[in-house]
Amino acid sequence: MSGSTFGTLFRVTTWGESHGPGVGVVIDGCPAGIPLSEQDIQQFLDRRKPGQSKYTTKRNESDSVEILSGVFEGTTTGTPISLLVRNQDQRSRDYGNIAISYRPGHADYCFDQKYGFRDYRGGGRSSGRETIGRVAAGAIASKLLGELGILLTTYAKSIGPVTVDEADYDFTEITNNSFYLPNKDAAEKAAEYVSTLMEQMDSCGGLIECRVDHLPAGLGEPVFDKLDALLAQAIMSIGAVKGVEIGDGFQSASSTGSTNNDPFCMQQGEVMKTSNHSGGTLGGMSDGSQLILRAAIKPTPSISQMQHTVTNSGEEIELSIHGRHDPIIVPRAVVVVEAMTALTLADLLLRNAVSRMNQIKQLYTEDKNV
Template sequence: MAGNTFGKLFRVTTAGVSHGPGYLCIIDGCPAGLDLSVEDLLPDLARRKPGQSKLTTQRDEADLPEIWSGIFEGKTDGTPIGISFRNGDQRSGDYGDIKDKYRPGHADYTFDAKYGFRDYRGGGRTSARETVCRVAAGAVAKKLLARENIRVLGYVKQVGSVIADIPDPTAVTLEQVEASPTRCPISATAAEMESLIDAVRMDRDSIGGACELVAVGVPPGLGEPVFDKLKADLGKALLSLPAVLGFEYGAGFAVASMRGSENNDLFSPNPIHTDTNRHGGMLGGISSGMPIVCRVAIKPTSSIPRSQKTVTRSGEPTDILVRGRHDPCLLPRFVPMGEAMMALVLIDHLLRSRSSKLK
C-alpha cells in the first residue's frame, strides 16, 4: 500500500491497524545529537490518547511508546528512529455484526472499492488510532523546532455554533489550552462547548467544529515557490488527518468578499514585517516571518449509536447500528494531531531551506 510516508528530508512512515497488535513509526532524517527519550514523547501522547474525559472515547489505551532504534546514550544517532505502540484494549467483537455493512461517513466502501477487501475492525488502516504515530513523530519535530525558537500550538476555536473570540492567536498559551477538557483557551466559551458536547452525547449523536493552529518564530524563506509551497504542504498534512474536511490559512475564505486594498498586508521596516497578517504568515507559498495561522474544519464523528440506513457489500439495503466506543466530538483530541502535522511540515522545510542558498 503506497502513501504511508510523509516528508522529504524529515520522513515519517507509519504501519498498523486499530485492532491489530499495535503500531510502528519510523522517523528517518532526524539529525544526530538531539537529546531524546520516551519522556519527551509522553506529554503530547497523553493529550491525544482516549479516555481523557467524558468528552472522548472511553477506549483504554496507555499509548506508551517503545523506542527500538535511533537513540544512543540519550541522543539521536542519525539513523532511523523506530517507535512501537502496543494495542491493549481492542474490542473487535463490537464490529462483528457489521463486517458486511458499510458505515455511513466512513471509508468502508471506498476501501473496498480500492482493494477488494478491508479490515472491518474499527476501520483498520483508516482508523484515527494511526495518529498515535504522527503525534510521537511530531513531538520529535517540536523538540527540533524549539532549538530554533519555533513554537507550534493548537486549540479548539469552534464546536458546533459555539465560536471562541480570540483576537490574538499568538498570545494563547499551552496552559490556557489545557485548562479545559475541550482545549478551548477561553474559559467561558470552553464551558459552553463542554455543555454542548455533553448534550450531543446524551442525544446519541456527535458534533463537529474547527481547530486553529499557530506557529510563531518561523523564519522567512521556508517553502518552495511552485509545487511544494509551504501552504500546500500544510494543507496536505492537515487534510491527511482523519475527519478533516476543510483547510484555510490567514484570512481564508473571507478573502472572497475583499478588495485588494482590504486584503493586502502593508510592509514596515526595522525589521521588515507586515502591519497585519491576513496572509497567514505565507506569501507565494513561502514563509514571511509573520506567525503562520491556519484552521481546519472537523466533521462530526461518523460512528454514532443510532440506527442508520446503509447497504451491504452486495448492495442490499439494510440498517446499521454502530457499536463500540467513539468520541462525541473529535476536536479535543484532534489538537495534538494537528500540532504534530504542522510541526512535521515545518521541520522538513527548515531542513530543506539549508540547501537553498550559499551562506
C-alpha cells in the same frame, strides 16, 4: 498500500492497524544530536490518548511509546528512529455488525472498491488510531523546531456552534478544559452542547487553530511545494479534516486588495508587516510573521443512532454503530494537527538549509571545528 510516507528529508512512515498488535512510525532524516527521551514523546501522545474525559472514547489504552532505534544515551544518532505503541484494549467483537455492512461517513465502501478486502475491526489503517504514529513523529519534529526557538500553539477555536473570538483568547486556559478551548466560558457552553448530543446519540465537529511563532522567512518553494500547499496536504491527510485555511482563508474571497494586502514596514531595522491577513505566507513561502492555519473537523461518523446503509451484497439495512467512540473528535485531534504542522515545517527547514551557496560553504568550509 502506498501513501503511508510523508516528507522529503524529514520522512515519516506510519504503520499498523487499530486492532492489530500495535501501531508505530519510522522517522528517517532526523539530525543527530537532538536530546530525546520516551517522555518527550509520551507527553504528546497523552494529549491524544483515549479516556481523558467523558467526551472521549472509553477505550482503555495507555499509549505508552517504546523507542526501538535511533536514540543512544538520550540523544538522536542520525539513524532511523523507530517507535512502537502496543494496542492493549482491542475489542474486535464490537465491530461484528459492520463486517458485511458499510458505515455511513467511513471508508468501508471505498476500501472494498479499491482492494476487494478490508479490515473491518475499527477501520484498520483508516482508523483514527493511525494518528499515534503521526503524533509520536510530530513530538520529535517539535523538538527539532524547539532547538531553533520555533513555538507551536494549537487549540480548538470552535466546538460545534460554540466559537471563541480572537479578542477573547486566553491561552492559559487551553489545558484547563476538556476541549482545549482558549476560553473558560466557551468551554462550559461546549460541555453543555456536547452533553446534549451524547444524550441524543449524536456527535459534532469543530475548528482547530494552530499558530507558529518565530518561523524564519523563506520556508517553502514558489511552485508546487509551497509552504501553504504542503501544510494543506499534511492537514488534509488527517482523516477527520474536511477543510484547511491559512490566515484570513475563505474570508479573503469577500475582501478587497486594499484590505487583504499586508503593508510592509521597518521595525528595529527589520522588514515587518503591519497586519497578517496572509497568515504568515506569501508566494508559497513563509514571510517571517506568525503562521496561522485552521482545520475544519467533521462530526464523529460513528454514532449509535440508527442509520440507513447497505451491505456488501447490496441489501439495504438499518445500522447502529456500537463500540467505544468519541462524541467529538476535536479535543484529541488538536495535537494531531500540531504534529502534522511540525512535521511539515521540520522537513522544509532541512530542505531550506541548502537553498544558498553561502550556507553550504559555511557548513563545509568555515565550521570544520564545530
